[in-house]
Amino acid sequence: MSEWFAACSAGLRLQARQFGKARVIICLTVVEALTFLFLVSLFGLTGSKAPTAIIMQDHGALAQSFVTDLRNDHHSFRLEVMGATEAKQLLDRGDLVAIITIPADFSSTVRSGHTAAISVAVDNVDADLTDDIQRAVPAAIETFGVQHHFGGIRVAPAEHDLIGHDTAYIPYLVVSALALDALVVAGALAATAMAGEWENRTLVQWRLAPASMTGVLIGKLITVVAVSTVAVWMAALLVFFGYGVHPHSLPGALSALVLCTVIFAAIGACVGNLLRKTLPVATLFFGLALPLYIDSGSLEPERFDGGWLWFVAHLTPVYAAVGVLQSAINGLKVTPEPVAVDLGILLLWAVAAVAVAHSILQRARRAQ
């Protein structure tokens, strides 16, 4: 038995020492644990507080009661009473999911036994959200009727869509999936390609040669982008022709996907040069994939989540990529920033990533 414990103790000390020499992996293990927690939390947090404005043109008791029912019946909305002008501005800017207007004659109409029409203006960027509104308002009407012993329906919603066309749940959802494809495929491929040069010490060839190291890096990235583009395009074509999602502009959609693979390949090269180990970089990209997917606005535009979730989303290029891809594929504007700004942000990411990679390679050439 003591022999067994001695062996166990040797194994324990061996692994502890190996971990001591693999600090990057240890750090990433902690990051992984946090990202999975983050992922699950995001599932619950995103889309749970859709900002909705209430315009109270009637301040009577029945109107107040109806608003209370609206608040109580559906917890997916964050209802806020505001003026008509402000609400219109916020809806147009993309800060609100919907505006529910309680008309001035609401109380008198309901009390007189007639049906009051409630105007509901919806940002129908995502049919899933529109469906939520369509479910929430009738539910509140029913509760309101039961509470006040009104026979029959006395309130009817009148929906006005902000966008001329509806985007179904799957077409909305898959755009983020394609952005994620580009991130994982191009990012992980580029990162492992560069990390491999360090890990296998083949980078010394680059350092010794008279050739530009950044030139060799860009050459490798072009190949990575070519391979990644084929992979992402295959997924996109399956979405377009298999799922029946008709892109707003096919050339635009395919071009946007190429752009995303370029950006993410550049970021991957940067990460590969920083971490210099293939296993950690691959783990990092796959580990970050799902949290970034959720926080990229995959379920609804991230702008509706507000606060820190939206702030965090801005820290990742996936957010801007989804903005560009939603515009190209579904013709939607899902970020408050114009698509041109999203494009600019993506290009900045790429330039910064290549600049960091270039700097690391130059430092490697200067000294070890």
Place this chain on the structure above:
Amino acid sequence: MILYWVALDATVTSALYVAGVQPRVFGKRAGRSGTPDAPPTTLAAIHADPAVEFSEVTRRYGQRTALDAVTFSVGTGSVLGVLGPNGAGKSTLLSTLCGLQEPDGGAVRWFGRNERVPLPKALRRRLGVVTQDTALYGELTVRQNLRFAADLYRVPSAAHAVEHAAGLLSVSHRLDDAVGELSGGNQRRVAIARALIHDPDLLVFDEPTLGVDIETRHAIWSYVRQLRNRRKTIVVSTNYLDEALALCDRVILLRNGRLMSEGTPDEILERTGRCVEIDCAAEAAETIVASLEGLEDIAAVNVAETVLTVRLTGNGDANRVVETALTSRHVEGFRVRAPDLLEVFQSLADTAA
């Protein structure tokens, strides 16, 4: 008894020794017997036209000094051996020489010019380096590896250059095999072919024969000699003294980052002295050691089971040692050989002390 040891140890060395001929088991001339057309490189030529000059070069890693004010030069068209045990600073010296590291102190001149790291492109084109780990792409074929190197150096007619370099190193028949499938020796040949592909003037080999079989080792020696014949300047680091003696015009010895000695292989041997190994029964060793006491030719005696190793002083007379040992009548055999690297360092340390 005398005849008995002759029978036991019927080596050419011993026979020559008995015949009164001073044998050269190792050494520059013995090593180069296969290359009679090698142009002579005189010391004057080496110093007159140095390809690389190290002047008081120091390199530190934190608190540790890897190179400590090292000064030497490598003559154009000559072969310099960098000798030293593991951790002596050989790889650091070679990295500095290749421009992979900037020295913390001192200066390095390449082809008469002071340069800073990163080295100018024109100079990098003149350098060919074989690193200790071959730094090849294992998943790619030999041809693809060589082609990548040719592209990096913008070698004209790259396809032809690949075939030529592979031919020089006798790996033409493996051109389309993945490097990862090759033996360690063949991988080393490919690494050398890669370093040669752009026809550099200065070649740096970091322990080129480490871990290869004897056949490949001698093949690599042969390539180095061919390169020397083509007036290439070569710097080769090695753990093996016999390798340095066989290949090099000059040798520098490093220990703990310091240059302990420098000279031609013959000069090094003259400074350190040869070794006499005496075979005997274990119980007779003390008697033989006692018989050798008082001889001025002896620097140190080491007894290991049935072999006595007598390290001679620089000008120690092996004849006298052998004759004295024979008087004990317990000698079963003997041989005279060049010292190994450890013995050289021990000898130099003794001299310094």
